[in-house]
Amino acid sequence: MWYKLDVYRLGLLLLPVNLRKQKLFAYIKALLLPVNDLYDLWANNRSDNIYKLKHNGQVCYLRKSLNDEFDTTLRRIYIGNGNKYTRQYIYTRAEQKPKFLGKVYLRSRTDYADTGLDFIVYVPTNIVDTRLYELEAWIDSYKEGVKRYKIEKI
Amino acid sequence: MNQVIVLHNQSLLDLCIQGYGNLVPLMDLAIANGISITDILTPGTVLVLPESVNQNTDIQKYYKDKQLTPATSVSDATLGDISSPDGIGYMIIESTFKVA
Numbered sequence: 001m002w003y004k005l006d007v008y009r010l011g012l013l014l015l016p017v018n019l020r021k022q023k024l025f026a027y028i029k030a031l032l033l034p035v036n037d038l039y040d041l042w043a044n045n046r047s048d049n050i051y052k053l054k055h056n057g058q059v060c061y062l063r064k065s066l067n068d069e070f071d072t073t074l075r076r077i078y079i080g081n082g083n084k085y086t087r088q089y090i091y092t093r094a095e096q097k098p099k100f101l102g103k104v105y106l107r108s109r110t111d112y113a114d115t116g117l118d119f120i121v122y123v124p125t126n127i128v129d130t131r132l133y134e135l136e137a138w139i140d141s142y143k144e145g146v147k148r149y150k151i152e153k154i
Numbered sequence: 155m156n157q158v159i160v161l162h163n164q165s166l167l168d169l170c171i172q173g174y175g176n177l178v179p180l181m182d183l184a185i186a187n188g189i190s191i192t193d194i195l196t197p198g199t200v201l202v203l204p205e206s207v208n209q210n211t212d213i214q215k216y217y218k219d220k221q222l223t224p225a226t227s228v229s230d231a232t233l234g235d236i237s238s239p240d241g242i243g244y245m246i247i248e249s250t251f252k253v254a
Contacts, residue, residue: 002181013227026237
């Protein structure tokens with residue numbers, strides 16, 4: 001496409017044919033290096049933006065983009081649903097509805113259906129330890145605004 | 155809208171000189187054909203020359219009257235040859251470094 005550019009080739013094409021020699025071209029290349037760097041920056045930015053637009057907060061895309069960014073080769077990161085435990089309601093004496101509690105587990109606020117999380121991102125421990133903030137920023141930029149999540153080490 | 159057939163070893167810059175007499179409409183030419191200004195063109199391809207206000211009729215006419223078609227493209231091989239490093243450590247005796 002028209003936005004693609006080979007800066008060095010352009011430099012050579014603009015040289016008269018009889019001047020296209022090694023030493024002069026090396027000099028031209030030195031002069032064109034900043035232009036080429038600038039073009040590379042732009043081209044990388046372009047492909048990054050396209051990548052970003054091609055992915056969204058859907059589980060499959062989020063998982064793919066996280067793996068692409070943080071665990072390129074082993075691709076161990078995956079996304080699970082949040083836990084949706086229901087709360088055990090204990091009646092007051094006045095309500096006169098006895099209930100046998102049986103076995104009761106203590107759970108975190110985040111594990112219940114009403115106050116809990118929408119999804120859990122399972123990430124290998126070493127990635128969480130080294131790149132936690134990057135990881136959070138990455139998920140925050142993709143997830144939908146109302147969704148709650150936590151990162152769990154595996 | 156005019157059309158032009160690419161000849162062997164012609165670059166888009168050559169075609170621009172040939173069609174307009176200067177390089178100002180180069181970008182328009184690239185956009186109209188959906189190619190990059192530094193692409194290697196295949197001979198025989200038909201490219202469109204969009205209308206442009208930037209025409210140097212003198213030079214255009216000169217090329218037309220003398221039937222000149224500039225063809226100064228560089229192939230990847232030539233580009234590689236020219237950009238290969240030169241000097242001590244790269245020169246090969248009897249090939250690029252001649253002992254008199």
